[in-house]
Amino acid sequence: MFVAFWAGHYAAEKIGCETIPGGVLDTRARILKIQELLPTALMGTPTYMLGMAEMARKQMGIDPAKLSVNKITCAGEPGALITATKRRIEDAWGAKVYDHAGATEIGAWGFECSSQCGGIHVNEAMFLAEVEDLETGDPVTKPGERGRLVITALDRLAQPCIRFDSKDIVEISNQKCDCGRTYKIFRGGVIGRADDITKVKGVLLAPSAIEDVVRSMEGLGDNYEVLVEKKGDADSITLKVELVPGFPDEHIHELETELSSQLRLKTNLGYNLEFYPDNSLPRFEVKAKRFRDLRNKEI
Numbered sequence: 001m002f003v004a005f006w007a008g009h010y011a012a013e014k015i016g017c018e019t020i021p022g023g024v025l026d027t028r029a030r031i032l033k034i035q036e037l038l039p040t041a042l043m044g045t046p047t048y049m050l051g052m053a054e055m056a057r058k059q060m061g062i063d064p065a066k067l068s069v070n071k072i073t074c075a076g077e078p079g080a081l082i083t084a085t086k087r088r089i090e091d092a093w094g095a096k097v098y099d100h101a102g103a104t105e106i107g108a109w110g111f112e113c114s115s116q117c118g119g120i121h122v123n124e125a126m127f128l129a130e131v132e133d134l135e136t137g138d139p140v141t142k143p144g145e146r147g148r149l150v151i152t153a154l155d156r157l158a159q160p161c162i163r164f165d166s167k168d169i170v171e172i173s174n175q176k177c178d179c180g181r182t183y184k185i186f187r188g189g190v191i192g193r194a195d196d197i198t199k200v201k202g203v204l205l206a207p208s209a210i211e212d213v214v215r216s217m218e219g220l221g222d223n224y225e226v227l228v229e230k231k232g233d234a235d236s237i238t239l240k241v242e243l244v245p246g247f248p249d250e251h252i253h254e255l256e257t258e259l260s261s262q263l264r265l266k267t268n269l270g271y272n273l274e275f276y277p278d279n280s281l282p283r284f285e286v287k288a289k290r291f292r293d294l295r296n297k298e299i
Helices: 003-014 027-037 046-060 083-093 207-215 249-267
Strands: 041-044 071-074 096-103 107-111 119-122 127-132 146-153 164-173 185-187 198-200 203-205 220-231 234-243 272-276 291-293
Touching (some): 003 041, 046 071, 046 220, 071 083, 083 096, 107 127, 207 234
Parallel strands (some): 071 096
Antiparallel strands (some): 107 119, 127 146, 146 164, 220 234
C-alpha cells in the first residue's frame, strides 16, 4: 500500500507492463502469487527482497532463483548499490538488480541505467540537484566529495518544492556512463541519510559502510543490528550479527577476527561483536531499522 509503489505501478502500466499489485498480500502469499502468475520483474526495498527470498527458501522450500523473476528494482533505502547487498539479492533471485531513488514530496529523481556504471543518474530534465556540505551548507562540487542532496522539482505545479532538503547523502562523480546519458551521476547512489550519519568517538560513521562489510563476508546472514551507547564517558558500538545455518563453532573466532579487521579498515572504529543463531534478530517488512543510537536516550 506504500504510495511510492503506486507510482511505480502506474509507471509500469504506462510502458505497457502487466502489473500485479501485492499490497493486500503477506509475504507467503506474494511468493505463491509469483509461482502462479510468473512475473518477470519485482519492485521493493532491498531489505524486503532479501527477506522474501529467505522466507521462500527456509519456510516454503522454494528456490527464488528458479522462479520467473529476472529483474528487480529497489528503492526506499540504501542497498541496491551497496556492492555486497546487490550481490546477495542477485544471487538469491537469479536476477539483475537496479537501484532507484526519489522522495514522496518531489517524485523519483534518480535511476540506475542498464549499463550499471555503479551510480545513479539524476533525471536533470525534471530536477535541479545540488549537493551541500553537511555542516556548513556550502556547495559541494568536487568529484569524490560527499554531501546532503538538496533538490528542486521542475515539473511540479500543485506542490512545487524549491530546494527541498532530501537528507540523502550522495557523492559527486565526474564519470561517464556507457549508456551515453550526460545526466549527473551520484557514485554509489544514496549512500545514507543525514539523520543516520553520526559521530562516534570523533569519527563520522555511515551505517551503509557497516552493511557493506557484513554482507561481503561468508558465514554471516543477511540480518544484523548496530547499537551505539554511552558507557561512562566513552562511546561503545555493538554489532549483532547472525550466522548462517550450520556454521561451525570452531570457526567463529576466525570469523570474528576478520570481521573486526574489515570494520576497522572501512570505518576506523572498533566494535563489540555478538554472534547469534540464524533467525534470532528482528525482521523488517519494508524499511529496515538496523542502526540505533541510544546515547542520551532512554532505552
